[in-house]
Amino acid sequence: MNVIAAVKAYVTKITEESEPGMKVLMMDKETTSIISMVYSQSEIQQKEVYLLERISDSQTPNSGTPLRYLKCLVFVRPTTENIKSLCYELTRPKYGAYYIYFSNIIAKADIKLLAEHDEQEVVKEVQELYMDYLAVNPYLFSIGLINPIKDLSWDSDALQRSVSGVLSVLLSLKKCPLIRYQANSSLCNKLGSKINDIINKESTLFAFGQSSQALLLILDRRDDPITPLLNQWTYQAMVHELLTINNNRVNLSKIPGIPKELSEVVLSAEQDAFYAKNIFLNYGEIGQNIKQLMDDFQLKAKSHQKIESIADMKNFVDAYPQFKKLSGNVSKHVTVVGELSSMVNKYHLLDVSEIEQEITSQNDHSGHLQNIKKLIENEKVRPLDLVKLVILYTLRYQNHANNETTHLIEMLKKRNIPDHLLVNIIYVSEYSSSISSQNDLYNVQDAVKITKRFFKGLSGVDNVYTQHKPLLQEILEEIVKGKLKENLYPCVGVNTFNNRPQEIIVFMVGGVTYEESLAVHYFNKNHPSFKILLGGTSIHNSNTFLEEVKNAVFNIPKKHSRKLIRHINH
Incomplete structure (x- = not known):
């Protein structure tokens, strides 16, 4: 049950089943994403694919000179819009032969419609290949x-x-x-x-x-609703939470001084051995592994520059252009981990995460309340992290006799946390209470006190082993x-x-x-x-989750949060 292997097998079928020779691959927006998750453009080109084309461009007047010596591999979703575009393409075929593959079940009526428009008999094959998802x-x-x-x-x-x-x-x-x-x-x-x-x-x-x-x-x-709100400490999860992964791509363009070639990076376990090895490892281990790569190169370069922190790594990469050339992949990961490290330190995320874990795993109302109050007074902690902590507290202690959610909201307001963030407390409360819970969200009975483990060998990198399940x-x-x-x-x-x-x-x-x-x-x-x-x-980080929660409950009556609404509005 390996979805990446399943999609790769289908792509091989598409590119190798037709007659040998140069080919064009025509896709829609969604199927382009489906294939790019498992293959890079250069890997697709190695399969005799001469160029990639969007089916949406096929209806553009004068959309290209006929290239009848090329075969066209079409891989699209079986939507009404795509069927219409294909019919248009077949009435004015640019290519000598068409091999059409649909990503899902296609209606017989649509097959008939395509046949009627294939007056020049250029369609050699029509198949269903079931890859209508992102692996x-x-x-x-x-x-x-x-x-x-x-x-x-x-x-x-x-x-x-x-x-x-x-x-x-x-x-x-x-x-x-x-x-x-x-x-x-x-x-x-x-x-x-x-x-x-x-x-x-x-x-x-x-x-x-x-x-x-x-x-x-x-x-x-x-x-x-707890799991999507927590900070993460393994590589893939951490990158998604702090930088956001969108179809294996991470936008780094907002990082000051970022080189143009690193403004957007691809993180794909299929195309990146380091990422594949480290994807499920924790923050400290990733730092150690990058340091090992740097140490190996230093030996080769006969350099004695001391590397003790992620900041030293970044300086080292900047100082050695040949290292960038030889190890662009490592340069990418040094940049990504460097930015993660910077955010962790700047926003005190280890402190935030420890309290998140305590709230989800322990039964200590008074201690949790005091710790949240301390962080609210810390100007370095991001408003979003504070709001998420109050949401976790609200869900955990909503029925506690000494619940102080309203007081915490007052403290957030005094810190000038904007209303568009504060209302997330209401939205998540309504979202969670809109379903009668079948399970104990906070499994505190079996919880043990949270432990911290520090990884030696790279100053400034430590990792909190979380106990939330x-x-x-x-x-x-x-x-x-x-x-x-x-x-x-x-x-x-x-x-x-x-x-x-x-x-x-x-x-x-x-x-x-x-x-x-x-x-x-x-x-x-x-x-x-x-x-x-x-x-x-979808795959959420806390930002996308809160946006989806808002969309899910925005227009429904707020039955469970009237008291909170009054405090936020006044």
């Missing part, structure tokens, strides 16, 4: 949706896109699963029912004759034990089922996080007889 890590995928939930209901287009995306994952992995969903979520129920309807309708497509049935488990982000981890442990409760996670369409499936695909409505991907990574490592794949409508 992020081998065991992580995303549909890439922004704000799929509006007023606590599915946006109709987003629902259809999620159905298509999950179905293509199942087809690409050749799985016809049992579907279970979170009982307290109408969003999960609706998605599961629609997926099940299409599996039944397209039963021949899903007739894989598998020996054991996989499980598709559909969860709701609202049941765990995403709710997903507890759910996976219940599945492995065969104890996932049927009343909490019922089945769609069947009454009997295997309660201990070996292959599990989890899909999170409302987005997943890299912390949950890390949990799946370790789960697969520690339970070799099980295979877990995680996906979601």
Whole structure:
């Protein structure tokens, strides 16, 4: 169940099945992203692909000289707009032959329409290749949706896109699963029912004759609003939280003095050995690994310059142009880790993270309250981090007799925290309370006191081992034990089922996080007889999560936050 391997196999099929010779690859915006997640442009060109073209350009008048000696590989989503563009292209074909591949199930009526427009008989092949999703890590995928939930209901287009995306994952992995969903979520129920309807309708497509049935488990982000709010300390998760990863790309252009070639960098485990090795390692270990690379080069360069911190590394890279030339990849990571280090120190993120972890893992109302108050008085701590701490406190202690959320809001207002940040306290409260929780968000019974571990060998880099466990981890442990409760996670369409499936695909409505991907990574490592794949409508950091929460609850009556609203508005 490796989604990157599945997509790569399909791309190989597209580029190698047609006759040998130079080819053009025509895609839409979404399929361009799908392929760029697993292949660089240079790797695609090595497969005899002469140029890349957007299907949206095909309807532009005088859009290019006919190149009849080239074959055109078309890879697009089966949308109405794309079918229309293809029909237009086929009536005025620029290329000698067309091999058309759709990323999902295509309606027979659309195939007929294409055939009617292929008057010159240039179409040599039409196939469905099921890669209608973004393969992020081998065991992580995303549909890439922004704000799929509006007023606590599915946006109709987003629902259809999620159905298509999950179905293509199942087809690409050749799985016809049992579907279970979170009982307290109408969003999960609706998605599961629609997926099940299409599996039944397209039963021949899903007739894989598998020996054991996989499980598709559909969860709701609202049941765990904690995980997306926390600071992260592993490489991929940390970069996404502090710098944002968008389809494997990180925009560094706002960093003062950044060289032009580093204004946007690609972080892809498929194309970057260092990133692949360090993707799940923590902050301190990454620093050590970069330092080792630098030390190795220094030996070669016979340099005795002392490197003791990330700042020293950056100075070293700037001072040695030949190092940049030989190790552009290392230069990229030194820049990224340098910026992460700068932000951690500038905004006191270790202090913030420690309190976040204590709130999520320990039962100490008085201590947590005092620590939050101290940080509110620290002018170096970012307003967003303070607001997130108050949100965590509010969710943790909403029923505590001495709850002081309103007082904390007053303190934030005195620090001139803007209202557009303060209202997130209301939005998350409404978002969380809009679903009756099936689980204990704060598993404080088994929690032990948080520990800090310092990694020696690189001054200024330390890493906090967090004790927060995403709710997903507890759910996976219940599945492995065969104890996932049927009343909490019922089945769609069947009454009997295997309660201990070996292959599990989890899909999170409302987005997943890299912390949950890390949990799946370790789960697969520690339970070799099980295979877990995680996906979601999107992959969140705290900023994108808060934006999605706002969109989900903006127009609904604020039943649970009237007291907080009064304090923010006055």
